[in-house]
Amino acid sequence: MRSKDILKSALLQYNGTLIIVSHDRDFLQGLTNRVFEFRDGKIKEYLGDIYDYLEQRKMRELSELERNSETKKTLCRIQPQTIK
DSSP states (O other), rough: OOOOHHHHHHHHHHHSOOOOOSSSSSHTTTTOOOOEEEEEEEEEESSSOOOHOOOOOOOHHHHHHHHHHHHHHHHHHHHHHHHH
C-alpha cells in the first residue's frame, strides 16, 4: 500500500474536521464533502467532493461565457444604431 493511501485511510477514520490543501484529485476523491475555491480575492463554497466541484465550476464558467456572448451580441446590434 502506498503512503498516500495509508494517509487517506487514516484521514477517513478521523472523526473531526480537516482542512486539506492538495492538487492531487485522486487523493481528494472520496475524502471531501465540501470544497472552497479561493479566486480573485473571493471565497466560494461548493458542496460535494473534488469532482463535484470541478463539474459545478465548469457549468458556472460555461454559463458566464453564454452571458458574455449574449451581451456581446446585444452590443453589436445596439452599437451600429447609436453610431448613425
